[in-house]
Amino acid sequence: MxxxxxxxxxxxxxxxxxxxxxxxxxxxxxxxxxLDLNPRELSSNLLALPRELRSLILEYVLPEATRDTRPELHTNLWGADMIHEPWRHDVFGYGRQVPKVQRLHPNLLLVNKQLRNELLACYFRRSKLTLHAELRNSRGNNWHFDYSPHILQLPMLPCVSHVRFYVEWNYTISNPTARIDDQVRMTKDLIQAMDTLLNPLEAVETIELSILFFWKLRSGKFYPLSMQDLFDLENVFKANAEPRWLRILHSPSPSSSSSSATAAAAANKKSDFLSPDTHSAGVGYKLSSEDKGTEQSGGMEIFVSRDLEESMRARRKSSADFFGNYEIADPLPHPGYEHGKMI
Structure with a gap:
């Protein structure tokens, strides 16, 4: 036997x-x-039902939520240098203020793999989910902003409602008379990198950029940004970036080419609380000149939001110091390793 x-x-x-x-x-x-299935999955009666019906059933086991009481969720901070590591892509964490009753019960995620994914998708749609990602150009190549390619594998991307980009902007001033042209060129590459990451998102409400500038003269000497320099940069963003960012807010999906009715229906599927009203949409700026004795030239925070006043209300105080570090109020989760892969 x-x-x-x-x-x-x-x-x-x-x-x-x-x-x-x-x-x-x-x-x-x-x-x-x-098939990488849990043993109980093959005998699951719930999986025998159509997926649409399963989604309705799963909604009943999720914590109740409204637009004003959505649980705040965060991805880990995807650094630009996180390129070759075998990271897991389903990691998320809760904001500090999320009460226990609004959090998913761990046992709900242990039934089997497929129901876990479907349950998380339902939960993400009714949450305020923030993607944290770093964009960085190098001192050797000012014309290209890098990011972690793992971001594009995140399963929760279609449900992300808020995005915070942490931008490290290096620039060597080789020709002072061509500085504005250089800024336009770098801004367009920044927009291109952002477009790549925003393209899969279908429920964007707010985009926030925390930019730290590290500018030097060709001699290698540190260049402090004056307020006039920052105003010039703001004008570059207004002319070259704002129209694109506002179009993203007005469209449920940056890559969508369908009719407005179809696009609105798609948006409602991706977010239970995405408001189509964009009359309060706008772009706001917060400028910071350099702090004496540091190597940071200056900083800028940019807010692109369907409700600009609400998005800027929580940022009255600076969220970046002048040592190249970002201050993040919520504890972000640490990335995990992909199961079964070696480092």
Whole structure:
């Protein structure tokens, strides 16, 4: 009998009932391993229902939420240098103020893999989910902003409602007379990098950029940004970036080419609380000149939001220091390793 369990192909003909049951059980175990399924998944009655009906059922087991009481969720901070690591892409954490009753019960995520993914998707749609990502150009190449490609594999991207970009902007001033032209060129590349990351998002309400400038002269000497320099940069953003950012807010999906009715329906599927009203949409700026004795040239915070006043209300105080560090109020989760992969 022990040999029969290990050499199934030899017993495919002439097996008695006992061997048949053992063979069937072994085949199911092998199938579960191949499909990476939880053993209980193959016998789940819920999975036999249509997905639309399952979604309605799952809504009843989720914590109640309204637009004003949405739980705040955060991804980990995806640094621009996080490129080759085998990270997991389903990591998220709760904001400090999220009460226990609004958090998912851990047991709900242990039923099986497919129901876990569907339950999380329903929960993300009714949450205020913030994506944290770093964009950075290098001192050797000012014309290209890097980011972690792992971001594009995040399963929750279609449900992300808030985005915060942390931008490290390096620039070597080789020709002072061409400085504005250089800024326009770098801004366009920044927009292109942002477009790549924002393209999968279908429920964007607010985009926030926390920019730290590290500018130097060709001689290597540190260049402090004056308020006039920052005003010039603001004008560059107004002319080259604002129209694109506002179009993203007015469109449920940056890549969508469907009719407005179809696009609105798609947006409602991705976010339970996305308001189509954008009369309060706008772009706001907060400028910071350099702090004496540091190597940071200056800073700028940009807010692009469907409700500009609300998004800026929480940022009255500076959220960036002058040592190249970002101050993040909520504790962000740490990235996890992809299961089964070696470093």
């Amino acid at each position: 022990e040999v029969a369990d290990k050499t199934l192909s030899m017993l495919s003909v002439g097996s008695n009932d006992d061997l048949y049951i053992r063979r069937q059980s072994t085949l199911f175990r092998e199938l579960e391993m191949l």
